[in-house]
Amino acid sequence: MxxxxxxxxxxxxxxxxxxxxxxxxxxxxxxxxxxxxxxxxxxxxxxxxxxxxxxxxxxxxxxxxxxxxxxxxxxxxxxxxxxxxxxxxxxxxxxxxxxxxxxxxxxxxxxxxxxxxxxxxxxxxxxxxxxxxxxxxxxxxxxxxxxxxxxxxxxxxxxxxxxxxxxxxxxxxxxxxxxxxxxxxxxxLAKPEKGWLPDGMHDMEDAQEKAKGALRGLDVHTAAEARTSPRFYMVWLIIFINVSAGIMLLAFASPMLQQIGGATATTAAFITGYIGIFNGGGRIAWATLSDYIGRTTTYAAFMVIQIAAFFVMPQVSGVWILTALMFLVITCYGGGFACLPAYLSDLFGTKEVSAIHGYALTAWGFAGVAGPQLASFVLESTGSYTNALYVMNVALVIGLLTVGVLRWRIGKLQDDRTKKATPVTTD
Missing domain, CATH: 1.20.1250.20 (MFS general substrate transporter like domains)
Structure with a gap:
């Protein structure tokens, strides 16, 4: 275009x-x-x-x-x-x-x-x-x-x-x-001129209609308003859980491959060297897909995939099956970051999305501590990474439930606005 x-x-x-x-x-x-x-x-x-x-x-x-x-x-x-x-x-x-x-x-x-x-x-x-x-x-x-x-x-x-x-x-x-x-x-870098739209689009509603994954019928919020919204805190929790799961694997991929999959130290080092490809590739792949299936559905997919992967990982016998599952989880980790700005703009508008995005990224900082620390604590307590995977799975189930509540919340706000034909100003 x-x-x-x-x-x-x-x-x-x-x-x-x-x-x-x-x-x-x-x-x-x-x-x-x-x-x-x-x-x-x-x-x-x-x-x-x-x-x-x-x-x-x-x-x-x-x-x-x-x-x-x-x-x-x-x-x-x-x-x-x-x-x-x-x-x-x-x-x-x-x-x-x-x-x-x-x-x-x-x-x-x-x-x-x-x-x-x-x-x-x-x-x-x-x-x-x-x-x-x-x-x-x-x-x-x-x-x-x-x-x-x-x-x-x-x-x-x-x-x-x-x-x-x-x-x-x-x-x-x-x-x-x-x-x-x-x-x-x-x-x-520069923002587009006021009123600018890509070719083939007549107004912002038309742009959103063509953006199949975008949400419609929600109000534009400032960063201060977004911080008071339950939707923001649900997104924050979803990101926190998704990042915690991914960072746990990033921090302990090599020893997990050796303890659970039976890989040698050399093989484990070789495998972990390719994690960056799936981290980066997952970002563009999942973010592009979210334009078609919607951001809420995408985050639900992250949780479902990781719940299945973390359940199966302790039971696999081959190093390469474990590797494939790890790479799949890492694509979800990267995809969670990639879809976040678009999701926040769907939920709160583009007016102050940079500021809202900044607030949401605090989940990253907390997860960077929580994921590895949780794995370390469980490992020291039980001597096995298997239990750490099961504990993280509980968190992922909570994440999936949160996505479900968020979907219901969004649908309710959209329905209320349609019925009243007036802006919804508060949650």
Whole structure:
């Protein structure tokens, strides 16, 4: 489709968003720094891991509290600010390694870099939703696919730089590269002109009719209004459970493959190396599908698939069947992130979707702690990952029930509005 009545091309807007997310998605390749920093700086594994944990925590806080900044100043300024923060965080990390300062490393990679990731994650999302009223899921899925696939770029490139030039130089080079990519992407970002629609669409209702997965008949909400809605908290809980399940597998995939599937350490390492492909691919695949079957149905599918997978995993005897089930769960994990912005815009409108998205991403931060900690607790208590899978299955059943209640709630609001023919202003 063309982008008539605009000097911007919406597909280049999508490419710009991918450039930003591909850069900040390098956080998924953080493990490449672990051993080099252990060996060259003498920093303990827990100390190096702490920088990653701080970055993820700051990411969530930044996304939650700077969503208003994105709405106020626009995606271009927000994206450029993210480029500066993430670039400085990476370059500062290289400097801290040269100086041998762990506190400086925690501050630069963890705090400054984490702020850049959080701001960069949300800055293009609301813009994409407005440029693709007919394909919300596909557009936002394409962007966050870049985030999920970021490790595919950083993993081999970062390893090459570390092995040939050292850890600090790797941070310097990657920092410059990410700054350039993010700046180029942010420079092209802009919201469409007021009243703009893709070719073949006459008004927003027509756009929504053509967007088969979109919800209709719900009111536009500000971020403050959305936070008081039961719908928001149901979505938050669904995301929390979905992410907890996926992160648990991401954190313990290798030992689970060895303990449950009987894989060797080498085979397990080989398999986990391909998780990023399914994380990224699941994002675009599920998000595109959600445009046709609806976001609520998509999240219900995530829960049903994972309930079945987590039930079967402890009982499989072959490593490759277990691998296939893990990859399937990881597509649901990535798909949950990809469908979220489009779902929030379906439920609350596009007016302040960046800010609402930021609030919803706090579920990610909490799940990043809950998933691995739950698995660790159950493992230490029972000595088996099997029980951890069953415990997580209980949470997934709760998630499926929540999706059902949310579907009923949405249907009731739509029916009430149709009957009264007046806006529904409160839940």
């Amino acid at each position: 063309s982008t008539r009545n605009s000097d911007k091309n919406r597909w280049l807007i999508a490419a710009s968003a991918v450039a930003i997310h591909l850069s900040i998605g390098s956080i998924y390749a953080y493990s490449i720094y672990q051993i080099p920093l252990n060996e060259t700086e003498g920093w303990s594994t827990s100390s190096v891991t702490l920088a990653f944990s701080i970055a993820v925590f700051v990411l969530g806080v930044t996304a939650a509290f700077l969503g208003k900044y994105v709405e106020e100043y626009g995606p271009r300024k927000a994206g450029l600010a993210a480029a500066v923060l993430y670039g400085l965080g990476m370059i500062g990390s290289g400097l801290s390694v040269q100086l041998g300062s762990l506190p400086l490393f925690l501050a630069t990679f963890g705090v400054i870099g984490g702020m850049g990731i959080g701001l960069g994650y949300i800055s293009p999302i609301g813009t994409l939703v407005e440029w693709f009223p007919d394909r919300r899921g596909m557009a936002t899925g394409l962007a966050v696919m870049g985030f999920g696939a970021g490790a595919l770029l950083t993993g081999p490139l970062g390893n090459f730089l570390i092995q040939n030039y050292g850890v600090s130089t790797a941070f310097f080079a990657l920092g410059v590269l990410y700054f350039v990519l993010m700046s180029l992407g942010a420079s092209y």
